[in-house]
Amino acid sequence: MQPPGPPPAFAPTNGDFTFVSSAEADDLSGSIASPDVKLNLGGDFVKESTATTFLRQRGYGWLLEVEDDDPEDHKPLLEELDIDLKDIYYKIRCVLMPMPSLGFNRQVVRDNPDFWGPLAVVLFFSMISLYGQFRVVSWIITIWIFGSLTIFLLARVLGGEVAYGQVLGVIGYSLLPLIVIAPILLVVGSFEVVSTLIKLFGVFWAAYSAASLLVGEEFKTKKPLLIYPIFLLYIYFLSLYTGV
Numbered sequence: 001m002q003p004p005g006p007p008p009a010f011a012p013t014n015g016d017f018t019f020v021s022s023a024e025a026d027d028l029s030g031s032i033a034s035p036d037v038k039l040n041l042g043g044d045f046v047k048e049s050t051a052t053t054f055l056r057q058r059g060y061g062w063l064l065e066v067e068d069d070d071p072e073d074h075k076p077l078l079e080e081l082d083i084d085l086k087d088i089y090y091k092i093r094c095v096l097m098p099m100p101s102l103g104f105n106r107q108v109v110r111d112n113p114d115f116w117g118p119l120a121v122v123l124f125f126s127m128i129s130l131y132g133q134f135r136v137v138s139w140i141i142t143i144w145i146f147g148s149l150t151i152f153l154l155a156r157v158l159g160g161e162v163a164y165g166q167v168l169g170v171i172g173y174s175l176l177p178l179i180v181i182a183p184i185l186l187v188v189g190s191f192e193v194v195s196t197l198i199k200l201f202g203v204f205w206a207a208y209s210a211a212s213l214l215v216g217e218e219f220k221t222k223k224p225l226l227i228y229p230i231f232l233l234y235i236y237f238l239s240l241y242t243g244v
Contacts, residue, residue, distance in 0.1 A: 087117075088116070088117040088120075090104075090108070091108065092117070092121075095109065095174055095176050098208060110213045110214065114169060117169070117172070117173060118172020118173050125140060125178060125241070140237065144172060149164065149167075151167050151214065151230060151233070152168075155167065155214060155226055158226060160216065160219060175234075175237060176209075178206055178234065178241065180202070181205075182241065184198055203235055207227070207230050207233075210230050211231075215227055
């Protein structure tokens with residue numbers, strides 16, 4: 001009779017199971033480490049988590065993509081709104097000091113129009129014109145928009161080469177002389193003669209600043225036809241301020 005042979009080898013495909021003792025189990029205890037998957041991003045290898053690998057295997061890797069920040073998306077607010085404070089300050093000086101002898105390049109007010117500067121001037125003039133009559137604010141803005149449109153249409157009819165944006169900017173900036181005389185009128189308001197002279201001076205100052213920029217040599221003998229409505233426009237602006 002032959003001695004029994006060695007036990008059959010472990011064959012998991014045949015449904016065999018191998019039982020081990022507790023001592024042997026201590027030797028076999030441990031954990032199964034998940035394989036490290038590394039992703040090449042821009043030359044640097046980054047270790048991916050199990051969730052990241054799972055999403056990529058299922059075709060949802062696009063959820064993990066991160067767009068690079070564009071430096072142009074982080075512009076300062078003033079630059080984003082196209083507001084140049086130095087340019088606005090220079091234009092204010094050009095309007096308040098319209099004398100050619102001072103050496104300012106006043107044509108920049110017309111040739112390089114902007115929106116925020118004239119709007120700020122008009123709103124400031126509206127605020128000092130309140131005196132309890134809040135409807136004045138809307139009236140001043142309306143007269144600024146449609147008055148500039150009237151001057152623009154008249155200038156085009158007379159043969160001038162000017163854009164509506166240029167007229168809007170010049171008319172708006174030229175309200176500054178009326179803002180300058182406003183505190184003076186508060187002081188000398190009780191002196192009727194002095195007050196009237198200051199009002200006339202302010203209107204002439206504003207009208208001259210606007211007309212010298214809008215009425216060019218192309219109008220020739222037609223200059224009074226454009227200067228006169230500009231003068232009337234600033235008289236109306238002043239009447240909204242004084243309440244007359």
